[in-house]
Amino acid sequence: MKIERTKNEPLFHISKNENMTRWKALLVRVGGVFAALVIIGVMSVILIKQNPFKIYATLVTGAFIDVWTLLKDTAVLLIFGLAVIPAFKMKFWNMGANGQVLIGCLVAIACMKFLTDKLPDWLIIVLMIITSILAGIIWAVIPAIFKAFFGTNETLFTLMMNYIALGLVAYFSFAWDPRGSGNLGIVNLMTHHGWFPNIGNKYVLVIIVAVIIDIFMFVYMKYTKHGFEVSLVGESVNTAKYVGINVKKVIIRTLILSGAICGIMGAIFAGSLEHTVNTSICGSKGFTAILVAWLANFDPLVMVFTSFFVVFLNTGAINVSTVFQLKSTDYANIVIGIIFFCIIGCEFFIRYKIKPSQRMHDILAGIKKKSHKGKEGK
Amino acid sequence: MAKETALELRNISKSFGKVAANKNINLTVYKNEILSLLGENGSGKTTLMNMISGIYFPDEGEIFVGGQPAVIASPKDAFKYKIGMIHQHFKLVETFTAAQNIILGIKEKFNLKLVNSRVREIAEKYGFDIDPKKKVHEMSVSEKQTVEIIKVLYRGANILILDEPTAVLTPQEIEKLFAVLRKMRDDGKSIIIITHKLNEVMEISDRVSILRKGEYIGTVNTSETNEKQLTEMMVGKKITLEINRAEVEHTRPLLEIRDLSIKADDGNVAIKNVNFYIRGGEILGVAGIAGCGQKELCEAIAGLRKIEKGFIMHKGESIVGIPPKQIIEKGISMSFIPEDRLGMGLAPSFSITDNMMLKTYGDGKTPFVNRKTARAKAEALIAKLDIVTPSTETPVRRLSGGNVQKVLVGREIEAGPNVIVTAYPVRGLDINSAYAIYDILNEQKKNGVGILFVGEDLDVMLALCDKIMVLCHGEVMGIVHASKVTKEELGLMMTGAVNLTVEQKEKNFGIAKDSNLTEDEWLNAANEMNGGDDDDENRKN
Numbered sequence: 001m002k003i004e005r006t007k008n009e010p011l012f013h014i015s016k017n018e019n020m021t022r023w024k025a026l027l028v029r030v031g032g033v034f035a036a037l038v039i040i041g042v043m044s045v046i047l048i049k050q051n052p053f054k055i056y057a058t059l060v061t062g063a064f065i066d067v068w069t070l071l072k073d074t075a076v077l078l079i080f081g082l083a084v085i086p087a088f089k090m091k092f093w094n095m096g097a098n099g100q101v102l103i104g105c106l107v108a109i110a111c112m113k114f115l116t117d118k119l120p121d122w123l124i125i126v127l128m129i130i131t132s133i134l135a136g137i138i139w140a141v142i143p144a145i146f147k148a149f150f151g152t153n154e155t156l157f158t159l160m161m162n163y164i165a166l167g168l169v170a171y172f173s174f175a176w177d178p179r180g181s182g183n184l185g186i187v188n189l190m191t192h193h194g195w196f197p198n199i200g201n202k203y204v205l206v207i208i209v210a211v212i213i214d215i216f217m218f219v220y221m222k223y224t225k226h227g228f229e230v231s232l233v234g235e236s237v238n239t240a241k242y243v244g245i246n247v248k249k250v251i252i253r254t255l256i257l258s259g260a261i262c263g264i265m266g267a268i269f270a271g272s273l274e275h276t277v278n279t280s281i282c283g284s285k286g287f288t289a290i291l292v293a294w295l296a297n298f299d300p301l302v303m304v305f306t307s308f309f310v311v312f313l314n315t316g317a318i319n320v321s322t323v324f325q326l327k328s329t330d331y332a333n334i335v336i337g338i339i340f341f342c343i344i345g346c347e348f349f350i351r352y353k354i355k356p357s358q359r360m361h362d363i364l365a366g367i368k369k370k371s372h373k374g375k376e377g378k
Numbered sequence: 379m380a381k382e383t384a385l386e387l388r389n390i391s392k393s394f395g396k397v398a399a400n401k402n403i404n405l406t407v408y409k410n411e412i413l414s415l416l417g418e419n420g421s422g423k424t425t426l427m428n429m430i431s432g433i434y435f436p437d438e439g440e441i442f443v444g445g446q447p448a449v450i451a452s453p454k455d456a457f458k459y460k461i462g463m464i465h466q467h468f469k470l471v472e473t474f475t476a477a478q479n480i481i482l483g484i485k486e487k488f489n490l491k492l493v494n495s496r497v498r499e500i501a502e503k504y505g506f507d508i509d510p511k512k513k514v515h516e517m518s519v520s521e522k523q524t525v526e527i528i529k530v531l532y533r534g535a536n537i538l539i540l541d542e543p544t545a546v547l548t549p550q551e552i553e554k555l556f557a558v559l560r561k562m563r564d565d566g567k568s569i570i571i572i573t574h575k576l577n578e579v580m581e582i583s584d585r586v587s588i589l590r591k592g593e594y595i596g597t598v599n600t601s602e603t604n605e606k607q608l609t610e611m612m613v614g615k616k617i618t619l620e621i622n623r624a625e626v627e628h629t630r631p632l633l634e635i636r637d638l639s640i641k642a643d644d645g646n647v648a649i650k651n652v653n654f655y656i657r658g659g660e661i662l663g664v665a666g667i668a669g670c671g672q673k674e675l676c677e678a679i680a681g682l683r684k685i686e687k688g689f690i691m692h693k694g695e696s697i698v699g700i701p702p703k704q705i706i707e708k709g710i711s712m713s714f715i716p717e718d719r720l721g722m723g724l725a726p727s728f729s730i731t732d733n734m735m736l737k738t739y740g741d742g743k744t745p746f747v748n749r750k751t752a753r754a755k756a757e758a759l760i761a762k763l764d765i766v767t768p769s770t771e772t773p774v775r776r777l778s779g780g781n782v783q784k785v786l787v788g789r790e791i792e793a794g795p796n797v798i799v800t801a802y803p804v805r806g807l808d809i810n811s812a813y814a815i816y817d818i819l820n821e822q823k824k825n826g827v828g829i830l831f832v833g834e835d836l837d838v839m840l841a842l843c844d845k846i847m848v849l850c851h852g853e854v855m856g857i858v859h860a861s862k863v864t865k866e867e868l869g870l871m872m873t874g875a876v877n878l879t880v881e882q883k884e885k886n887f888g889i890a891k892d893s894n895l896t897e898d899e900w901l902n903a904a905n906e907m908n909g910g911d912d913d914d915e916n917r918k919n
Contacts, residue, residue, distance in 0.1 A: 013437065015394055223746050228732070228739050235725040241682060242712075242722050243736045244703030358438070 011360045017353040025350045032346030036339040043338070048324060048331060055320055059335070062319020063312045070308075070315060072203040072273070075210035076265070077307040080289035082210075082217045083261035085298045086254045088290075089221065090234040092147065096158030098286030099165035100139040100259050102277070104132035104266020106169050109277040112187050112194035112270060113176060124194040129267045136263025137256050139165065144255035148248035162286070166279050173278055186275045196271035205272050213261060218300040220257075230254050295343070313339060381408040383445055384568035385430070385461070385537050390439035392425055399425040403439070403594045405587055407537065412559060412569045414579040414600075416612055417589035418809060423572050426589070427539045430570075431463035432456035443537075462530030463539040468522050470514045476521075477510035480529045500531050504561045507554075519667070520551040527558075538562070539570045544578055545834065548667055549869035556582050575835070576605045588612055609809070621813070621841040623860075624820045629658035631890045632828040633679070633710070633797050636900070638688035640674045640852075648674035650852045652688070653888030656797065656828035661819065663843030663860065664832040665868055671852035672832045673714065676801050679830075680712035681705040689903060692797065694894030696903065706737055711795035713786050713803065723786050726775035730756045730767060733774055734789055759788040763814065780811030787815055791822055798822060801832035816842055836865045847888070850874040857887045 041052030063070060080097050087094040108128040115124050143157035174182045188194055199205055221227040229250050233240045240247050269281055292310055296302035317332030326332075356364075387405040391398065400422045407413050417423045428434045430441065432453040441448045443459040450456050456463070470479050477493045497510040506524050514522060523543060530538055540559075544552045559569055559582060573579060579586055580600060588595040588611040595611050634655040642648035648671040656662050664672055677683035679690060681702040690697050697705055713723050724733050735752035742748055756770040763784045767777055774782055787803055800819070804812040819829055819842070833839045839846055840860050848855040848871040855871040856878030870876040879887050895903070 013435075225739055225745060225747050228735075228747050231728070232725055232736070235727060236722075238722045239725050239736070241702065242680070244701060244706055246701075357435075 011357055011363075013355045013357050015353050015355070017351060020350055028346050028350050029343065032342040033339070035346075036342035039338050039342070040335055043334065048326065050324060055324075058320050058323045059313075059316035062323070063316035065315075065319065068201065068203045070311060071207055073311040073315070074304075074308045075203075075207045076273075077285055077289060077292060077311055078210045078303060079206070079213060079261065079265045079268075080285045081292040081296075081303050081307055082213050082300060083258050083265065084286075084289055085217065085293050085300065085303070086221065086227075086230055087258045088293055089298050090230050090251065090254055092144070092251060092255065093155045094140070094143075094158050094255070094258055095155055095290075096139065096143065096161045096286070097258075097262055097289055098282040098284075099158070099162035100136045100262030101266045101269065101282050101286065102162075102165040102169055102279075103139045104136040104263035105269045105274075105277045105281060106165070106172060106266070107135045108132040108194075108267045108270035109184070109187055110172075110176075112275075116188055116191060116193040121193055125196060125271060128194055128271055129264070132267035132270065133260045133263035136261070136266060137259035140255040140259025140262065141252060144252045148251045169277055169279050184276050184278065187270075188275070194271060195275060196268070202272055206268050209264065209268060213264070214300050214304060221298075221300065226253070291340075381411075383407075384409045384411075384443070386442040386445075387426075387430070388440045388442070390426065390429060390436045390441070392422075392429060392434060392437050398592050400429075400436075401592045401594075403589070405594065405597075407568045407570060409536075409566055409568055410563055411585065412563050412571060412583045413597075414583035414586045415570055415572045415589065416576075416579055416586055416608060418612060421589040421612075422592040423589055424541060425592075427463060427541060427570065427572065430456065430461055430537075431539060432461075457533050457535070460534055460536040461539070462533060462535030462537070464523070464526045464530060464541065464543060466541040466543075466545065468526055470522060470525060472515040473513060475511050475513050476508060476517075476525045476528075479514060479525055480510075480532050482529075484533065496532065497528055500528055504531075504558050504565070506558060519546045519669070520548075520555070523547070523555070531562075536566070537568045537570070539572070541572045543571065544573060544575065546667075548872050549836070549865060550873060552578070575837075576608055577837070579608065580605060612809070621816050621838065622820065623841060623844070624824050626659035626824055626826075628660050629826060629828075630892050631655040631894060632658050632693060633830075634689070634691040634694075634890060634893060634895075635679075636689045636691075636889070637904075638675075638678065638690065639686040640671070640678050640683060641686055642671075642674055648852050649678070649849075652849075652852070652854050654847050654854065654857060655888060655890040655893075656830055657890075658796065658826040658828045659823055660845070661823055661829040661831050661843045662857075663839040663846040664830060664849060665836060665839055665846050665872060666849035667872055670849045670872075672801060672849065674852075675849075676712055676714050676799050676830075676832065679705075679710065679799050682712075689900075691894065706793075709794065709796040710799070711790040711793060711797065712799040713790045714799075714801040724774055724782065727773045729771045729773055730760070730765075730777075730785055731770045733785060734759070734792075736789070737793060755789075755792060759785070759792065763788050763818075780807045780814075783807060783815065784811065787818060791818060795827060797828045797830070799830045799832075802834060803831075804838070805834065812838075836868055840865065840868075848872055850877075853877075854879055854887060856882075 037056065040055065044050050044052045044055045080101070083097050083100070084094050108131065111124055111128040111131055115127065119127070139161055140158075143152070143154050143161060146152040146157060147154045170182075173184050174180060177184050196205055199208070221230070229240070229245055232243070232245065233247055233250050237247055240250070270277065274281060288310060292303055292307045295306040313336050317335045318329060320326075320335065321329050321332045383406060385405075385407040387403055390400055390403040390405075392400045403422070403426055405426070415423050415427070425434065429436050430450065432450045432455050435451055441450060443461070448455075448459050450459065450461070471482065474482070477490060477497055480497060481488070481493050494510040497508065500506070501508045506528060508521065508524050508528065512521070514525065517525070523546070527538070527540075543555060547555060559571070563569060563584075571582065583600050585597055585599050586603065586608060587597040588608065590612060598607070598611075636653050638649055638652045639647065640649040652675070654662065664675070666672055674683055678685050681697065681700060681704075685698060688698075692708055692710060697708065697710070725736065728736075731749055731753045734756045735747065735749070738752075739747045753770050759765065760767060760770065765777070765781045765784050765788075767781060774785055777785070783803060783805075787800070790798065790800075798819070803815050803819070807815065816838075819831065823829055831839070831843055833842075840863070843860045845857055846860050846863065846868065847857045848868060850872055851874065855874065855876065858867075858878070867876065871878065878885070893900070
């Protein structure tokens with residue numbers, strides 16, 4: 001006896017997919033990008049009435065107009081990401097990369113501004129790096145101490161530290177500016193005191209630093225005792241305590257590392273890339289870095305690609321706005337949003353298997369039968 | 379008497395990914411019947427019951443309720459068909475009263491008076507003991523279970539499914555529960571009870587259905603079967619039910635605990651003035667109802683919990699207040715299997731290799747971890763304990779329960795401890811895996827290791843342990859030789875009805891005659907600890 005399937009039976013069975021091969025997973029992701037391109041195409045036709053293929057082309061060529069800038073932006077974003085992953089791996093949600101970089105940049109600029117002519121140039125640079133790292137560490141370690149000893153919420157705490165850093169930068173850009181315009185301008189523009197040496201061009205340094213930190217972080221997380229402790233604390237605080245790990249120490253030590261990397265980034269902003277400090281130096285990189293880290297599943301090597309991808313999209317989308325003379329970057333943001341949505345969405349299809357249920361089969365069979373009957377009737 | 383079918387399953391199959399949890403299961407439950415569902419862990423009992431109660435939907439097959447085909451796609455549907463499930467882990471709101479919990483989710487007018495009287499009515503009918511106005515967090519485990527059962531009855535359930543209802547109860551409470559179940563059966567209800575314990579199956583059920591590895595093996599009338607036959611059907615091959623208690627020469631006490639008091643997380647007393655000792659070559663069992671202080675005791679020995687007062691002496695040296703790492707280095711191993719099995723002792727998403735080196739990753743002078751040694755150890759352990767895993771790099775959360783526990787217990791033993799504290803090492807394991815663990819413990823005992831075994835199953839403890847310490851509300855009720863005590867006596871002590879420490883005061887329970895410290899040294903230690911207040915006087919008396 002065949003029973004009637006009621007409308008209560010779900011149409012699909014969703015189950016965990018444990019044996020997805022890397023190849024298949026990659027294929028699904030490519031499919032995700034493809035789906036995104038299709039949606040963008042439709043959007044383009046409807047909203048700005050442009051040929052979608054032209055848009056794609058502009059997107060790609062736009063990103064590669066200035067390869068050095070593309071590489072520099074990738075490196076900067078990568079360093080931000082590398083700074084957050086040890087903490088994230090520990091499930092310490094460090095939202096404060098922006099603040100940590102900013103405060104580092106601020107003290108480095110202070111060194112540049114006030115030590116110029118008083119100390120030899122190389123010493124200024126060394127001091128800039130040291131103080132910047134220290135400042136980054138302080139900004140990161142304060143929430144860590146509170147988390148470790150009082151169990152405060154690190155997400156809110158690190159966010160608040162961002163605003164304090166922003167406030168300080170805003171204050172000092174007025175205080176240190178003799179014209180009182182609130183815009184420091186390029187510091188030591190004439191003397192170049194405290195400017196980091198140029199290797200080829202001013203972008204090479206940050207790229208080299210990014211590569212070094214990337215390799216360091218890969219080894220640190222995967223092969224060292226410290227890295228093992230960090231993963232274990234993230235996995236289960238109880239288990240970590242059980243095997244005799246001092247969890248408080250690990251939290252603080254790891255945030256010192258995070259803060260130090262942010263400090264280095266701040267020093268690079270001050271000494272190499274910007275030679276100034278203002279509230280918009282970091283933009284939203286500290287938050288985009290979180291996306292970069294998650295997309296790569298906290299793997300420093302994969303993060304090279306994810307950060308490149310994010311920067312590539314951003315640059316390309318802005319170019320689309322320029323070329324097609326759109327009045328704002330909103331369209332660019334829509335494009336980026338669609339692409340991320342599809343890429344993150346396709347993770348679902350990698351982790352789960354979807355199979356039509358018996359009822360779905362029945363419905364499909366019913367439709368076939370009907371159409372078949374319909375034809376016969378004619 | 380013609381039997382009326384209450385529930386019938388035909389060819390039910392369900393798979394998760396490529397794992398078939400249920401394959402072509404046929405099952406019939408009649409009215410006025412208690413059916414036991416028996417099977418090893420991972421045999422698919424819970425999956426099957428979840429399909430009846432609407433949590434999962436079968437891939438194939440049909441369900442009939444009262445002879446009519448039924449589609450149960452949600453717990454709501456299940457209630458519609460008057461099916462109710464009492465889960466192993468209670469799903470109650472702690473701050474609500476019994477009555478509030480019972481009507482939670484029912485779409486009817488909220489009239490507490492009416493609810494209270496109806497709850498009382500149900501309770502009287504079946505012989506429950508319940509106060510509808512009592513808050514859940516003030517209740518004992520068995521009271522909470524009562525609330526769960528009444529919750530289901532209140533919704534008019536005719537088919538009740540109980541998932542391992544006796545796991546958390548004392549023998550006396552189990553008797554009470556069984557009496558209630560029998561009354562419900564006589565009232566026309568159908569009851570499906572999932573349990574591991576064969577003696578309970580024999581006692582309570584009318585028929586037994588057996589599952590093995592997701593397949594339906596058969597159903598037998600309880601009156602026409604015996605424990606041996608059931609075990610054979612369950613595991614598929616003959617196994618001996620006896621655990622051998624190895625007779626080993628005992629050494630002097632390895633671990634001596636005196637006057638120990640510990641507070642629980644909520645600030646209440648968890649362990650109160652406890653004395654006991656463990657010798658090498660001895661298994662000391664700890665019996666007690668869930669939450670009588672076993673967990674806090676284990677954590678205190680491992681250095682994970684502060685003690686209020688008292689001594690923990692390892693080979694005559696105090697280990698109170700020293701860091702967990704140093705306690706591990708002294709050769710004291712603690713493995714606590716919590717209800718979720720993975721909570722403490724293992725890192726679920728770490729590979730077997732990484733879990734092997736959880737306690738030893740810090741060895742060596744380089745800043746790097748040594749995965750090579752760990753991998754070799756993992757391979758050796760997999761071979762030695764027959765751990766079923768694709769590779770050493772498989773995350774332990776992907777292993778089945780038995781294999782997870784083998785990894786944990788195996789690692790602890792690999793470290794060569796001299797004291798093993800193990801709580802619920804066979805929790806939720808099937809018989810074969812459980813026996814593998816008992817064998818491991820016995821082997822360690824032969825090697826002169828002292829073992830503290832916190833267990834659930836009294837039958838097992840009676841067979842495995844040399845001595846059994848019974849705790850009730852954190853106090854020792856007595857320490858008895860396992861060969862000279864019965865289960866009933868243990869049960870009475872667990873509930874506090876019998877307290878040997880009062881009745882046989884002269885025995886000085888838990889004080890070793892050949893202690894590693896002289897009486898003067900104990901006194902000195904006590905003086906050092908609390909400036910010589912009258913604590914030690916009490917002990918002398």
